[in-house]
Amino acid sequence: MLAFLVDKLKKGFKTEEGLLLRADAKKGRFAEEINLDIYLRKGNRESLLLHAKLFLGRGHYREWIELFGLRREVYGKPFFGSKLESLILDLFAPHTGRLFVEYFEDLETARELKLGVPPPLSRLGFELAKRGFTYVRDWYIPEGLMEGGHKLQGEKTSDLEVQRRRIERLRRELEEFLKSSGNEEVKAIAIERFKIFESLWAQKSL
Template identity: 40%
Template structure:
């Protein structure tokens, strides 16, 4: 498991522009993740007012783009009583292959770039907004998240939920909406607190969940996943200043 850190927001002039101007995925064009550069493609308005479809790709220093998007989904600019939000699918394994003969790829998790990516996405969401991420895509992070949720691990202590928590979405919920036979994929829903009072409330709720989890004595079928979930839970408490550092 990669070392855990909570990235600090860089309040540069570039960042301030993202919050002052109407937030759009295209504002992330050219931002860097380690040695890679974000490329925003297929940004287009959807049928609902304020909804924008988009896909994020990564570009290597040699200008080669990955073959599929690392992020794909919808950005909403919000509306009356609703702050901007994201509804996305995430792929942590990035393929740069040009053909079947040579396979080239990276894992954002192994490189520690996954937290940077979600920290970049967070710039699009103001206080009071939210992000939804499907965990039913066929990737290791999705399978691990689903398995731990089914075992009763708090959403914020799952691999996907912890990415959201680290990015400033301090209340993470397991969300599933049955739509009369047209059910969408199950998702984690991360809430960004609208103010400091709600931030304290969100953190208290999350802390209560992870403390109850840490107090359990039974495992969840996989010693490795269980141990990593406990490490994440302890990191959440340490971040809040109430747990063991």
């Protein structure tokens, strides 16, 4: 499946807005790894949109995809929360059970996580949750001058019992956040996202 995705990106295709999305592919550190530089072309202008690292899987090591270097703006328009961001996530999400997405430039997600919003209910985390990733982890852990990367990790599961436990765990995390936070606006957003998340997965469990 990942090989098909790489081929599609190398050939390039038009977005809904008529922009050309294409990628240059390079060999990674080992045979199963592919690096992609993804560009967006508007007329004669071409702008680097993001980088992607794809691991095709090997033995008992599962495949994964990492998206990083995402631009806050593309041709003067916001990227995060846009149709273009949805296109990128929709493009990669079906091809992996493990997806890492950097949020360094995503100010809304960064702010919500800093306020204590559970990762799956942050702006970006919720986008991953809607695409089947029932477990979302924040990899940013400040440690003085040694800091982890600003990225979320999404994990899928086909095990309904694991899915149920993840949702119950998220419910407890939300309850703890609601008790500790004094930001009513952010609390309301987190509650609404959880209701949608729970409803989506109740439907998929039937």
